[in-house]
Amino acid sequence: MIDFAIADEAAVSAVREAAEVLRSGGLVAFPTETVYGLGAAATNDHAVALIFEAKGRPRFNPLIVHVTDPSAAAAIAEWPDLADRLAARFWPGPLTLILRRRNESGISKLASAGGETIALRAPAHPLARALLLEADLPIAAPSANQAGRISPTTADHVRQGLGDRVDVILDGGACPVGVESTVLDVTGERPALLRPGGLARHDIEAAIGETLVSNEAGGDTKGKPRSPGQLASHYAPRHRLRLNARDVAADEALLAFGSAPLKGASVIANLSETGNLTEAAANLFSMLHHLDRQDVAGIAAMPVPSIGLGEAICDRLKRAAVR
Ligand code: TXA
Ligand code: MG
Numbered sequence: 182m183i184d185f186a187i188a189d190e191a192a193v194s195a196v197r198e199a200a201e202v203l204r205s206g207g208l209v210a211f212p213t214e215t216v217y218g219l220g221a222a223a224t225n226d227h228a229v230a231l232i233f234e235a236k237g238r239p240r241f242n243p244l245i246v247h248v249t250d251p252s253a254a255a256a257i258a259e260w261p262d263l264a265d266r267l268a269a270r271f272w273p274g275p276l277t278l279i280l281r282r283r284n285e286s287g288i289s290k291l292a293s294a295g296g297e298t299i300a301l302r303a304p305a306h307p308l309a310r311a312l313l314l315e316a317d318l319p320i321a322a323p324s325a326n327q328a329g330r331i332s333p334t335t336a337d338h339v340r341q342g343l344g345d346r347v348d349v350i351l352d353g354g355a356c357p358v359g360v361e362s363t364v365l366d367v368t369g370e371r372p373a374l375l376r377p378g379g380l381a382r383h384d385i386e387a388a389i390g391e392t393l394v395s396n397e398a399g400g401d402t403k404g405k406p407r408s409p410g411q412l413a414s415h416y417a418p419r420h421r422l423r424l425n426a427r428d429v430a431a432d433e434a435l436l437a438f439g440s441a442p443l444k445g446a447s448v449i450a451n452l453s454e455t456g457n458l459t460e461a462a463a464n465l466f467s468m469l470h471h472l473d474r475q476d477v478a479g480i481a482a483m484p485v486p487s488i489g490l491g492e493a494i495c496d497r498l499k500r501a502a503v504r
Pocket of ligand 2: 323324332
């Protein structure tokens, strides 16, 4: 049952159809406040496998399971006090928690890539929430892009990237946050930031009164990245991306930031003319998509300050620059 208002009847019946597709083991792309997700019933191994197939994603990369609220999360994973405090403060919203799976969780092992932990998040987007309630299932969903490509922030990006590999695309317009959720591991002695994202580190630290261990410090002893999404070339566009550009060539596209964009590029997109990092985060992937489609020799990106949401933006840009 959909227990809150969605604007129109068409959206309600689209959600019903999408929920039916999920229950019968199909794939649904749906909007969240961060980016579009490629969803499947998290309890269905075959459906989860279809996600990997559609994305062409390496099997070892675990998925985020989306739930409605903390009580649904606590049924799937061990739920420490810290998780409860964080969820009370930031759910629904762009925060993913890494927790220890319960044996009887019913969640496909494939969603955890065979590991002992599970990533859980309650998304805030009304269509995502409506879909979760109507399907009455936890939904496993990575970002709805081909593996290694830029995350989609519009239904059109999903169509271009995945096309008929997905059964239904729910169109909720552009995603307001625009970068993926912040991934926080709460299974260790201290909370560890595995992926900077739509919720700034500072906001988490302020809420819990504790500094977060960064991925490097929290990583295991073999020095492997703990979050496979930290693999260097995870967000690669087709074109070569040049970081911290202080000048730009005539045959390059420019990803600008701030009130003084470099001059001379053949095409330009400005993340935020006023230097607003929240606006820049919301624009990041759609502008990268746009510039990546241009007939240019490469993309030059102006520097973005690594503070607040700028940390996630710089992280994504750095990875997009690795080939
Ligand atoms: O905003 C988001 O998080 C979007 C929307 C759709 O919710 N989803 C998303 O999913 O970005 P994905 O699969 O593209 O990224 C999930 C990240 C990856 O970096 C993955 O390695 C990490 O979460 N992750 C998932 N399960 C994990 C686990 N058990 N332990 C450590 N990291 C995990
Ligand atoms: Mg992704």
